[in-house]
Amino acid sequence: xxxxxxxxxxNLSGTIPVSGAKNAILPAMAACLLAPGTSTLHNxxxxxxxxxxxxxxxxxxxxxxxxxxxxxxDASHIDSYEAPYELVNKMRASIYVLGPLLxxxxxxxxxxxxxxAIGTRPVDLHxxxxxxxxxxxxxxxxxxxxxxxxxxxxxxxFPKSSVGATINALMAAVLAKGVTSLFNAAMEPEIDATIxxxxxxxxxxxxxxxxxxxxxxxxxxxxxxxxxIPDRIEAGTFLIAGALSTNPVTVTNCNPNHLTLPMEKxxxxxxxxxxxxxxxxxxxxxxxxxxxxxxxxxPGFPTDLQAQFTVLMCLADGISFIEDTIFPDRFAHVAxxxxxxxxxxxxxxxxxxxxxxxxxxxxxxxxxxxxxAALVLAGIAAEGxxxxxxxxxxxxxxxxxEKKLNAIGAKITRS
Ligand code: UD1
Numbered sequence: 001x002x003x004x005x006x007x008x009x010x011n012l013s014g015t016i017p018v019s020g021a022k023n024a025i026l027p028a029m030a031a032c033l034l035a036p037g038t039s040t041l042h043n044x045x046x047x048x049x050x051x052x053x054x055x056x057x058x059x060x061x062x063x064x065x066x067x068x069x070x071x072x073x074d075a076s077h078i079d080s081y082e083a084p085y086e087l088v089n090k091m092r093a094s095i096y097v098l099g100p101l102l103x104x105x106x107x108x109x110x111x112x113x114x115x116x117a118i119g120t121r122p123v124d125l126h127x128x129x130x131x132x133x134x135x136x137x138x139x140x141x142x143x144x145x146x147x148x149x150x151x152x153x154x155x156x157x158f159p160k161s162s163v164g165a166t167i168n169a170l171m172a173a174v175l176a177k178g179v180t181s182l183f184n185a186a187m188e189p190e191i192d193a194t195i196x197x198x199x200x201x202x203x204x205x206x207x208x209x210x211x212x213x214x215x216x217x218x219x220x221x222x223x224x225x226x227x228x229i230p231d232r233i234e235a236g237t238f239l240i241a242g243a244l245s246t247n248p249v250t251v252t253n254c255n256p257n258h259l260t261l262p263m264e265k266x267x268x269x270x271x272x273x274x275x276x277x278x279x280x281x282x283x284x285x286x287x288x289x290x291x292x293x294x295x296x297x298x299p300g301f302p303t304d305l306q307a308q309f310t311v312l313m314c315l316a317d318g319i320s321f322i323e324d325t326i327f328p329d330r331f332a333h334v335a336x337x338x339x340x341x342x343x344x345x346x347x348x349x350x351x352x353x354x355x356x357x358x359x360x361x362x363x364x365x366x367x368x369x370x371x372x373a374a375l376v377l378a379g380i381a382a383e384g385x386x387x388x389x390x391x392x393x394x395x396x397x398x399x400x401x402e403k404k405l406n407a408i409g410a411k412i413t414r415s
Contacts, residue, residue, distance in 0.1 A: 006379030007411035013247035019045035020228035024193040030096035037223035045399035099172035125165035153178030161297040174203040232258040242282035290318035307374035316355035333371035
């Protein structure tokens, strides 16, 4: 199993580019199932999660090809409707095929996603939305079986903001008969990107950027082509790397409009930021100030940056409180950071981080995608050598993170 060996070094400086957003590409890939023919996605990074989704689409009958950063998906023939356990188990976002399969074939069988390292993650809201659109759902032998002669538009109110359930509902409703309204829909930038992609396919969705989305069902959709949006979580991770450095770091190919709150929190920690159209330069502070954060649905602070921001707070001059309201159990990184001599205590869904003068390299284990990114940042900031095992988690969502960070001065070896 591969590991990262990191020689601590806070002298990062230079320019680091951001790749396309995994969490926007996954739904776009699933949406390709809605229209026979070949759709093309540009700005697609090499990530394990995208390979897993490619594999799943192939199992369903699609042809998927990747050349450089261009992904082509030919969904002319979809001859299976089953998303098997082996794939859903690897990646929860496999549930994204549920809506498109129901809309196109009227039937879907998708393995029930289990728990994961960041806690229990139910899919009840996905199923509620499919049922509201007229699907008959049963759960048997670990599989969700969904059937519908024809999906019919409905009013759907989400009791909780859910990115995944909003996306699945959109992808099912675009081909439903009549009008569907989604209330309390999630409004992450990845939802906007999915709406853009579906509308380019011929869907009629309005309300983008708000919590009420209205979908007028259409008879059929056609294949399309789109440039994928930049990954705001990768951008945020690199900004925090810059904040931990002793020199300025410029994060390029990003969309600063998607990073308003993380930038506000970085400024509160003492960073100066220079914001251009597609890039942000972070000038690190001499003394990092403690800042409290609470993760919330967009435009709130993203839970996917919680672990990385915690690393910054580990070296702050004082105490900060980090609360995760989205995934209350998402604190697996804390025990590992404490091995690097951070001083963090967790009570329920709040971490109390007491800043220390320095972190000290040690052997640690990556537990999930964003926790791994946090450990890489901590390893760079720590004195001495840090060895991170189980780094396959990081390859799920970051395209060669070590190469990108080494290009601005980090010393990370994969072995
Ligand atoms: C997506 C992102 C993930 C991010 C999360 C929150 C993808 C592939 N993943 O995950 O990186 O951390 O948004 O921004 O885009 N919930 C239910 N029932 C459901 C669905 C969700 O109770 O049926 C709960 C979850 O447990 C969680 C909250 O709703 O507490 C939000 O989850 P959700 O937005 O659905 O996250 P994902 O779409 O799984």
